[in-house]
Amino acid sequence: MGAGRVWCDLIAFDKRGGVNNRDVIEVFAAMVGHPAFGLPKALYIDNGKEYGFATYLDDAMALAVPGFHGPGRSMRVVNTLPYNAPAKPIERWFGDFESRYLSTVPGWISGNRMNKRQEAIGRTVAPYGTFEDFVPAFFGLLKAYHSVPTGKQSGLKGLSPNAIFQQHVATGWSAITMSRDEVRASVARRVERTVIQGAFQIRGRRWSCEELWQYTHDKVLVCEPVYHAPAELLVLDMKGNRLGIATPDVALHPLDHRGAQSTAARARAHRSAIVEMARSVPKIDVAARLIALGQAQPDIIPNEPAGKVLLDPSDRPARIVMPKKPSNSEERRREQDERIAAQMNLVKRIVG
Structure with a gap:
């Protein structure tokens, strides 16, 4: 949008530590879920390991997280060059915000931890208070930044970030947002x-x-x-x-x-x-389909025979005579004679 607005959050560490991917994801999720910000068209991020989650956003945000429903928003993820702080717009903003706003807070000692500022000779700067005391003061200064007109030589042409944002809202701008859970799922x-x-x-x-x-x-x-x-x-x-x-x-x-x-x-x-699922499948008569397939096939017309064999029965050298099938009575009599003959042979072997 180019309104110069900034989304910030504060993280306090009870012990030694640093910002990790989860911290950055939660801050990013809070931003894209806010109707005044929403999903950005591009992410210009640092090369630090705490921004490694953005490698998943590069593809996921192309369709506003595959699997979730909603309007699409194509978003590019661009990494800065390593060790090139002057080229990062956010670094310039940090310097300006610190010098013009944070420096007015009692107890502010700047970002240089080695430079021990003194309120008076021999007396170090008194702390502002607890972290809970500092949070509302910081966001009050941030709201002041959004409301104060910039210089005429700036990119906002002398208007405040809120004034530029109001112009965009008046012309119909609206955000495309995502819930925190959907952002987590995209990573x-x-x-x-x-x-x-x-x-x-x-x-x-x-x-x-x-x-x-x-x-x-x-x-x-x-x-x-x-x-x-x-x-x-x-x-x-x-x-x-x-x-x-x-x-x-x-x-x-x-x-x-x-x-x-x-x-x-x-x-x-x-x-x-x-x-x-079975109800949605149409019923098919397999036999009817096969019959229709067979009937639809064209007949294959053979070629004319190459010759024809003729057989005159009078010229045959021999005839085949099929044996006469015995009647049932003759067959029973023959079987009976065979049994009697077998019994007589057995008696002769025993006696003789």
Whole structure:
């Protein structure tokens, strides 16, 4: 938009430490969820490791996070050159904001921790107060910055950031926002998981949702957050279409009747999905299709015979005579004679 507005947040460390990816993600999520800011068209970010999450945003923001519904917004992620602070507009803004606004706060000692400022000779600067005291003072100064007109040589031509923003609002500008959960889900890697009984396993836990109970395929894509411990997981089908939001399954005691009820409900949902799918499939008469296919085939017309064999029975050297089939009475008499002959032979061997 080019209004010169700035979104800031403050982080206090009780012990030694520094800003990490989770901190930056939370601040970014708060900004894109605010109707006065929303999703930017471009992110010009530092090369520090605490900005590593932006590598996931480069692709995810192209469609305002695949799997979530809403208007698209193409966003480019641009990394600055290493060790080139003068080329970063935000560095110049920090210097200006510190010299014109933060320096007016009692107890301010600037960003140089080695320079111990003194209120008077031999007396160091007294602290402003607690962190909770400093937060409202800082944001009060930030609101003052947004309201104070800039110099005529600046990019805002003598107007304040709020005045420029008001002009854009008057001409119809509106933000495209995202919820905090959707931003967290966008900073995620897609992992393939197998669905068993309406659930999948990730990070040692089973996750499920009602959409998975009705899912009729074996594999899904799970958007696993890289920097957060998830309470919910976005689940996509293998084509990248949204299925639902999965939550951890609750482990129940084997004697708890709720476990059996849940299993039965999942089985019913799965069967219902299969029945509904079967209803959507048109009925096909396979036999009729095969008959129609056969009847539609053209007949193959053979070539004319190359010759014809003729047979005159009078010229045959011999004839084949089929044996006469005996009648039933003759066959029984012959079988009886054979049995009697066999018995007589047996008697002769025994006697003789």
